[in-house]
Amino acid sequence: MTPLAPSLSALVRLRAERPEAVAEAAARRTRRRLIRHPGDRLMIIAADHPARGALAVGDRSLAMANRFELLERLCLALSRPGVDGVLASADVLDDLLLLGALEDKVVMGSMNRGGLAGAAFELDDRFTGYRPDDLVRQGFDAGKLLLRIDHDDPGSLDTLHTAARTIDAMAAHRLPVFRRTVPLPPRRRFRLRNDLGAAAVATSIAIASGLAGTSAYTWLKVPVTDDPDAMGRAMEASTLPAVLLGGEVGDDQDAAYGKWRDALRLPTVRGLVVGRSLLYPVDGDVTLAVDTAVSLLRPGRDGP
Template sequence: MSSISIRDLSAVRAGHPEAIAEAAARRARRPLVGGSGRLMIVAADHPARGALGTGGSPLAMANRGELLERLTLALSRPGVDGVLATADILEDLLLLGALEDKIVMGSMNRGGLYGARFELDDRFTGYRAQDIARLRFDAGKALLRIDYDDPGSLSTMVATARAVDEMAGQRLPVFVEPFISRRVGGAVTNDLSAEAVTRSIAIASGLGGTSAYTWLKLPVAENPDDMAWVAETSTLPVVLLGGETNGDQDGAYEKWRSALRLPTVRGLVAGRSLLYPADGDVAAAVDTAVGLL
């Protein structure tokens, strides 16, 4: 079956669910890191955690057709290497033919629903290592938020360690996204101080029986000038987390530009800030981010 349009996705899913596996089996693949040695990945795994808001709109990412249009545009831009998402979105992109020669990264734990009491007991409800291998995808991603006052963090930490082992068993990279977190007014807040980011790196780097296939997905520290010594905490390869820009897109670009010069930093994974820029110009936002690499 050739690629289809967004309006046909529901009909194909209803009548030909086997088309997803067929598209995965014939998808053209590429090495994780190409000739440039850099990675530019667009992230779209937020909806599965119930985090649909961006730019002040609580349901900005709720329209799936619009999200897919933005994703296919981003993936078509020169220098974009791939996408990070959950099964529903990646399968739509497969059917749309948007994943040819792209890095496909499956999001593994989405059980820590945004705003839930159990948010930090972040269960692995998404891709398993065996799913990623079966579908011929290229990598996985695990979110690890650690609150020293919340026992749920330990469950997430143990599950992440086992995911690291299982991905290594498949010889597939896993990108671990660690934070030291705490609840402020009932809401989970990530500590971006240099000390906290450093501690999260040290914890994440030691998970599992091997770190051979582990990458780190890190935020830029609160003070970007601290990133040089923060990045020295581990020899594992790093991609930067894009995150929200809080309306300061230019400031975010400058932070990324500086951190991308560090020796262990290999690329950028950004989602909402590129897919839903304040001026609405997805192509320009993506092109600017690619230019930083």
């Protein structure tokens, strides 16, 4: 990775002495369309984990706690050919704005970060991040919300209601909203885990697709199942465009690439939104990890 120490030192001074520089950088940023050409697929780097207290990568509990290292890895990933943009919370996007790393990129703001990892209120995914008006003011290109559904938790209804009204507000601004839907198994105990069975994923997709007064600006952000056939059946639950999320970092990255490649063949899948497995790959080679992920999207450049 290319050291960013001089730029990061200037960033820290700028934040303290000229806070208005964030708005100035946002105002002069070169923007781009979400989808530039028919058949294009998106490669988005995700970095909204720290705002929810999710700092672990694999067996490294505080891997994402070093903000300077995270920014270096993000700037490297965003500089690679074929990377379309980034998903992050306001603090990270403000840093990237000041570093000049968001020019001609899709900028996606993370909206509900209230369900802190490991907390008793983790499923209470309140909208403590970007509001639709914030994204408009900053000139950003999309928003992302997390919708975790637990049939044993009455609080999930509050999350559903708030998510629906937020989607309405985004549609009023004609801003795309990427909706990550996470099915949870019944009778969970102590630690949240996702249910990636075909029935659970399909049900969560159907519920998420039907939220709000319009789905015109809605994208889905979905996990990849281990079974390609199950993934295909689950994705038949909606016609909305979808992107795949990367999931946890594992030792067998080649297997993850294989699952992404299979899922990208499905007609509604239009890209990848991946974070830790590309920013903190097991072998440490961010460039190789990002370039390999981008290469999986190339068949989609010719159209559906």
